[in-house]
Amino acid sequence: MTELNTLWLTETIRLREEHAGPLEDLEANRLARSAGGDLPSRIQRRALWLAERDGLAAALKHWLQGARLALLVLTVLAVISGAGLAFAAMGDGPHPVNVFWALGSLLGLNLILLLSWALGLVFAGEHGASLGRLWLWLSEKLARDAKAAQLAPALLLLLQRQKLNRWALGVLVNSLWLLAMLSALVILLMLMATRRYGFVWETTILGADTFIAVTQALGALPALFGFSVPTEEMIRASGDAALNIESARQAWAAWLVGVLLVYGVVPRLLLALFCLWRWKTGQTALRLDLNLPGYAQLRERLMPTSERLGVSDAAPEQLHRVASGVTEQQSDGALLVAIELDDQRPWPPHLPKNVSNAGILDSRESRHKLLEQLSRFPPARLAIACDPRRSPDRGSLALIAELARSASATRVWLLQAPPGEALDAERLGDWHVALQQLELPFADCAPMNWLETGHD
Structure with missing residues (x-):
C-alpha cells in the first residue's frame, strides 16, 4: 500500500470516528503500541488495522477501480469531443471554410476554460471543481461499495491541507483537454488529407487590414516551428472567395494546424506537466495534522506516559473473523x-x-x-x-x-x-x-x- 493510501485510510478512520463516535479499538491500540515508532506511525498502524477489520481497505480498492473506470469514461468523452470540434470547424467539404469560425470552433471553448482555470488558480484555488466533482461522483458510483462514500471527503480534506487538490485537479483538467485537442488535431489532419477545402474570411464592419494583422500575428509563433503563414496577397484575396490555388489552400491549412498546435495542444501539455510536477513534489509534504482533535485524543492511548489498564469501550456490533497474524517462526511454547x-x-x-x-x-x-x-x-x-x-x-x-x-x-x-x-x-x-x-x-x-x- 502506498504512503498516500495509508494517509488516506487514516484520515477516513478519523472522519468516521468524528461523526459516528469512537470505534472499538483495544486490539488495534495494543498492536500499534507493540509495534513501536513515533506517534504518526502508530496512528497509521492503528488505522490500517481498523480499516482492514471494518472493510474500508477493500472499499478503497473498489473506489480506486471506480476512479479508473470514471477516468476511462472521461477520456473517451474528451476524444469524442475533440473529434466533434474538428468536424464542426471544417464543415461538410463542398462549402469553403471560414478560417476564423473554424479557429473559434477549435480553440474558443478551450481558451475560455483555460482562462477560467488560470483565474481560479490565482484567486480561489478551486479551479476545475465541476469536472473534479463529476470525476468523484462517477468514481463513487462505479465503485458500488457503500463504504466507499466515506473515502472521497477524506481525500479532499487530506489534500486541501497542502493545497494539493488544485494540482491533482489540474492534472485531470489539463490532461483531458490535451486529449481533446490532440483528437481535434488528428481529425483535422485526416480531413485535410482526404478532402479538398477552400478557405475564406468574411466581415461586414471590419476591414481587410484587420484580418491581415490578426492572421499574421497568430501565425508568427507557429512560423518559428516551420508552419507557413499565408502572404498578405493571399489573405486579401481570400476575403472575396476561396482561392482555387493549391499553394493558397496549403498555406491556410498549415496556418490553421499550426495555430491549433501552438495555442491549443502545447499550453495544455505544459500545464499538465507542471501540475504533475507540483503534485509529485507536494506528495512528499503530506503529513497527519496531529493537532486535530481526532488524533490528539490518541496520544495517551498509543504513547501513554504510564500504563493505564481497565479502559472500557463499547462492544462491536458483530464479531470479526479470526485470522492470526503470528507465524510459527515468531511464536514459541x-x-x-x-x-x-x-x-x-x-x-x-x-x-x-x-x-x-x-x-x-x-x-x-x-x-x-x-x-x-x-x-x-x-x-x-x-x-x-x-x-x-x-x-x-x-x-x-x-x-x-x-x-x-x-x-x-x-x-x-x-x-x-x-x-x-x-x-x-x-x-x-x-x-x-x-x-x-x-x-x-x-x-x-x-x-x-x-x-x-x-x-x-
Whole structure:
C-alpha cells in the first residue's frame, strides 16, 4: 500500500470516528503500541488495522477501480469531443471554410476554460471543481461499495491541507483537454488529407487590414516551428472567395494546424506537466495534522506516559473473523488460559512441563496484562478454557478472538459441568455456533496432548 493510501485510510478512520463516535479499538491500540515508532506511525498502524477489520481497505480498492473506470469514461468523452470540434470547424467539404469560425470552433471553448482555470488558480484555488466533482461522483458510483462514500471527503480534506487538490485537479483538467485537442488535431489532419477545402474570411464592419494583422500575428509563433503563414496577397484575396490555388489552400491549412498546435495542444501539455510536477513534489509534504482533535485524543492511548489498564469501550456490533497474524517462526511454547471461571471449579489442572498457565481472566486488568504479554511473546499453541454454563456474550467471544489472533494456533476447551450438574443443550449449541463463526476448533476434552506435542 502506498504512503498516500495509508494517509488516506487514516484520515477516513478519523472522519468516521468524528461523526459516528469512537470505534472499538483495544486490539488495534495494543498492536500499534507493540509495534513501536513515533506517534504518526502508530496512528497509521492503528488505522490500517481498523480499516482492514471494518472493510474500508477493500472499499478503497473498489473506489480506486471506480476512479479508473470514471477516468476511462472521461477520456473517451474528451476524444469524442475533440473529434466533434474538428468536424464542426471544417464543415461538410463542398462549402469553403471560414478560417476564423473554424479557429473559434477549435480553440474558443478551450481558451475560455483555460482562462477560467488560470483565474481560479490565482484567486480561489478551486479551479476545475465541476469536472473534479463529476470525476468523484462517477468514481463513487462505479465503485458500488457503500463504504466507499466515506473515502472521497477524506481525500479532499487530506489534500486541501497542502493545497494539493488544485494540482491533482489540474492534472485531470489539463490532461483531458490535451486529449481533446490532440483528437481535434488528428481529425483535422485526416480531413485535410482526404478532402479538398477552400478557405475564406468574411466581415461586414471590419476591414481587410484587420484580418491581415490578426492572421499574421497568430501565425508568427507557429512560423518559428516551420508552419507557413499565408502572404498578405493571399489573405486579401481570400476575403472575396476561396482561392482555387493549391499553394493558397496549403498555406491556410498549415496556418490553421499550426495555430491549433501552438495555442491549443502545447499550453495544455505544459500545464499538465507542471501540475504533475507540483503534485509529485507536494506528495512528499503530506503529513497527519496531529493537532486535530481526532488524533490528539490518541496520544495517551498509543504513547501513554504510564500504563493505564481497565479502559472500557463499547462492544462491536458483530464479531470479526479470526485470522492470526503470528507465524510459527515468531511464536514459541504453549499456554493455557481460562475465562471467567467460578470458585467451584479447581484450577489449574495438571499441566505438562512445557505448558504454561496464564491463570483465569476475570478482570479488565488481567485481560490487558495478558494481551500485552502475548503481543511481545506470542505462543505457538494456545488453549482457551470456557465455562459453557455461561452464555457466549459478545464480550467473551471478542476476547477469545483477540486471544486467538495472538497465537499461531488456538483451540477452545468447553469444560464439562461439575458433578451433579448438567449443561444446557441450547446454550451449548449457542457456543458451538459462535465458535464455528469464529472458525476456531473446539472440544469438550482437555487438549493437553496437543498443547504438549502440537498434535493429538
